[in-house]
Amino acid sequence: MNASSQTLGQLESARSLALGDGRYYPTIIPGVLPIIGANANATLEIRRWGADFLAETFASPTWPSESKESLGLTVLPTLLEYLEQVEDTGVIKSAVQAAASIYPLIYRHIISDAHDTQDWQLMAAIKSNILRRMDLAPPGVRICCVKFVQQVVLVETPGIVDPRRPEQNDISLALVPRDHPLIPYSTLEAEASGLLDRLLDIVHGDHSDALLVTATLNSLGMLIQRRPYVTNKILSSVLNFNPLKLANSPMTPKNKVMMKSMERTTRALLMNVMKRNPEGPFNGRIQQYLERMHRMRLDVFDESNRKRPAPVEPTDGLDPAKRQRLGANIPSAPPSVPPLPPGPVSFRELFTLSPDGNTANFDVQVFRDPEQLLRIIVPILQSIDETKLGNAINIVRSRYLALSKAQPRTAIDTAPAATLVAVDDEEEYEPDFEPEDAEQIANKLDSTQPDSLLPERVSDARLAPYKLPQAPPLTEQEIQKYGDSTVRRVFGMLSALDDSKAKGTKGGFNRLAASNNDRDSWATILSRLATRAATGLEDSGDDIKMEFNSLSKKGNLALAEMIREAIYNYIIYDWKKRIDVAIRWLNEEWYNDRIQIEAMRTAAKDATNGDAVRTAEPKGNYQRCTLKLMDGIMAFVEGTDKVLLRFISEIPExxxxxxxxxxxxxxxxxxxxxxxxxxxxxxxxxxxxxxxxxxxxxxxxxxxxxxxxxxxxxxxxxxxxxxxxxxxxxxxxxxxxxxxx
Structure with a gap:
């Protein structure tokens, strides 16, 4: 047995002793720290054991939190060494879990001892290291980071404080004094809000890692239960989450399992929220969301849950009972068709197949509006059985062939040409604009030769090509009117879209305006239409002025101002929820102003052969739009609306x-x-x-x-x-x- 195995055996003995009685933890931890430290020349197995032991120790409920707080200060250097010097995934996962258990204890210690700068700096370094790993680490480490972020949000958001029993108070931001030198109240509150947004971004981001999304949803349940301060924000985000988003990708077994896992976790989370608060304000929306998810789940997994289909068997030659069991259609006898009347036959009698003939007496002229007639005919044609239609066509065809062979030529057809001319001359003159009655039309059809009714003869004449006439040019008033109507429709659609952010897209001003059909994409498109469309920013410097003049003649500047006004009204209607649209819009305005100033400087420098000439900078739109939006928001801001702080902090200038x-x-x-x-x-x-x-x-x-x-x-x-x-x-x-x- 080597030294490493012997050391592990001794450590396991100490661990078993502590598991049996939690009172031994304060004695065992100082003894094992020099052995399991990252700088103690320990093997990887010992470091893994040490990280697991620390995570298990501070998560154990068998010893008091006061002892955990004092010993938590001693293990901070060891945890920091694990995170900075060891790259093993197992060690990192256990170290992050231990840090998640220790963070509330150190937080409470710093609240009572505002001069312990060294320990708080160690904890801050550990927190920064974990947050850096949250997006790029392996999946197992990221799940542990989610647990750590949950603990940070718990302690850095206000909780319920009972002054009558201070020993029962939850560790939260409510215990922090406003003037604390190490942990300022406003800084912690802003950090907790940002970390909560990162958790919600995981839910709405890439669903290829269902374990990470499921772990995040489970962590949100604890925040909803213990922090009513952030309940509305979390539930609003969860109700916009679609766990069946992978249904648009190939339905592989892996994707099916991931979708089922995320859907069940989401359903369990929302049902627990309804059970804890049966009279909650979100219960109606939660019930609608669960019903919608139930229907979507049936639609997505219906094919996989369907019973085994019936075997494919030939239906010819089987008895009617067998045909019924297989779902085969039993051929029915052809409907009785009335025979044609003797003598001359009209087109109406040729195409009449119903025995009663009531439909032949229907006058279609009662439909004055052609659109109304089309709305009736098209559904009727779509509902006709193809087999019955084929049988009817065959009956009419057989009737027509029989008539064309049996009907003799009339006396008019056998008369010489001169006689025909005389007969034509003796007929009364009838103007073309007089409508012919039904009897005249029937007489003309009866006197027509049967051969002239054949489709083969009629199809010999080719139709001349037809070209639609060119539409007349639009006036400036019409352009403005149609542009205004289009912008209103886009904003109506924008209000109906979900408030979901597109993830995985390129950031910055040069990102794609629309990578998804969501609210953010359309807001970016409208912002760029208002700022860039009328200035020709994508052209070279020589063409900027020409493009600007040509577009301004078409009224694009007025259209841009109309879009700006529409964006302003859209934001003011619900400015708290749409503050991100306001920030995106103002960033685009500021970027457009900078580009125009730079283009003007370049053009002036080229015109003076490189000499520096001071020119009047163009008056941009950023400041005007910002002040107008600020004046509109100020009328609705309350003393608790910290959304204003976010707006002021994220606008560019x-x-x-x-x-x-x-x-x-x-x-x-x-x-x-x-x-x-x-x-x-x-x-x-x-x-x-x-x-x-x-x-x-x-x-x-x-x-x-x-x-x-x-x-x-x-x-x-x-x-x-x-x-x-x-x-x-x-x-x-x-x-x-x-x-x-």
């Missing part, structure tokens, strides 16, 4: 006019904290506008008495000189007043 809107919003006492949060975020994460933020905040501090305490907290850190100057001025004014008295 900020200026003083936009920040003045935020300052104006702070005049409402209920929205002061939201404005302060926006300024704080911009100062921390948008360095180019820091100076403008401080100036606007200073102006708000001087002019808004209600916002003065909140603004003062930020100015103390960013520009304390303003406060000292104010105190100095107040002191001087007080001295002057005393002197005057």
């Amino acid at each position: 900020l200026d003083r006019d936009l920040l003045n809107r935020i300052k104006k919003m702070a005049e409402d006492p209920e929205r002061i904290e939201l404005a302060i949060m926006v300024f704080q975020y911009l100062y921390m994460f948008r360095p180019p506008v820091r100076q403008v933020v401080v100036e606007v905040l200073e102006d708000m501090w001087r002019t808004n008495d209600r916002a003065k305490p909140s603004a003062k907290k930020l100015l103390v850190k960013w520009k304390p000189g303003v406060l000292y100057e104010e105190v100095k001025n107040e002191t001087a004014n007080g001295a002057l007043e005393v002197k005057a008295i």
Whole structure:
């Protein structure tokens, strides 16, 4: 037995002892850490055992969390070494699971001890390493990363706090002080929101890894149960999830198993939500979703679940009972057809096959509208049995052949040509515009030679080619009218599409505008129609001006403004849910403005043979559209609408006019904290506008008495000189007043 096997045997003995009694964990862990560490020259088997032991230890409920918290601080260096130095999949999976169990404990420790910077930096390094692996690691590691992200979202979102029993309080963001130096409240809240979006992106992304999607759905169940704060967001996303998306791909056995797994997991998740809260606001939508999934599942798996089909057997020569069992059609006797009347036969009598003849007396002239007649005839023709139609054609054909052979030539046919001319001259003159009655038409048909009715004779004359006349050109008013109608139809369809994001597409301004038929693709197309279609941005620099002039003559600029107005109205109608469309639109406007400025500079430089010439930059549309959209949103923003923070943080460019809107919003006492949060975020994460933020905040501090305490907290850190100057001025004014008295 080698040393490694002997060491593993001793470690297994210690593990068995701890499993039997959880009180031995605090004693065993300090003893095994020097052996299982990544820098302890241990073999891969020992490292795997150590990672598994740590994951099992901190997930065990047999010893108190207070002891886990103190020992969790000691194992952080070991977990970080495993994640950074060991590439074995088994070690990484167990290390991530152990980190998921330890993170809430370290989080609670940092809340109570705000000066323990070293341990929090170790935990932050572990978290960053795990989040980097979440998208590129093997499937097993990614599932463990999903568990870790679930724990992070749990502790970094507000939970229910009971001040009467603080020992029973759940570890959540509600326990974090607002002014905590290591874990700021707003930063943790934003991080939790972003990680939750990453979990939801897995659900709506690639379904080729059903295990990962199933694991994510299971993790969402815990978040729905323990965090009502994010329940609406999760359920809205799950109700837009289609677990049978792979039905469009080849129906291989693997795809069938994956679809069944995801569908059952989704159904179980939503049914548990309904059981926990029978009066929940989402129960109606959940019931409709489950019914729709049930119908879709039957449609997708109907062929695989169908019983064995009946054997293919010949039906000729079998008795009627056997024909009935096989589903064969028993030939019926041909219907009775009335014989033709003696004497001359009209076309109506030739084609009449019904015994009663009632249909022959029906006058089709009662249908004044040809469209109405077509709506009746087309369904009737589609419902006719092909066999019966063939039998009827054969009967008419036999009748016609019999008449063509038996009918003698009339006296008019045997008369000489001169006689025919005389007879024709003696007939009364009848104008062409007079309608002929039925009797006249019947007489003419009776006097016609039978041979002239043959299809072979009639088909000898070839029809001349027919060409549709060219449509008249549209006027500018018609172009504007039809363009307006098209844009309205597109936005109507856009409102009906699901709010699902296309995954796996190329990002950036040069990405494909539409890779899927979803809401995001159509929103991108409309944004680019409004920004790029009327400027010729894809042409060379020499052709930009010419293309711009030619398009502007056709009214494309007016059409672009109409599309912009339609996008604005679409966003304002439900701005919280459609804020991503607003951000995408403004990014396209900003990109278009930059391209136009660059094109104008290049053209001016070429015109002056490379000399630098300052030209007036074109007035773009980004700032105008941004301010208009901001003014529209401000009328509906409430103090709890943190969607505004996302909007301000993701638009490409900020200026003083936009920040003045935020300052104006702070005049409402209920929205002061939201404005302060926006300024704080911009100062921390948008360095180019820091100076403008401080100036606007200073102006708000001087002019808004209600916002003065909140603004003062930020100015103390960013520009304390303003406060000292104010105190100095107040002191001087007080001295002057005393002197005057």
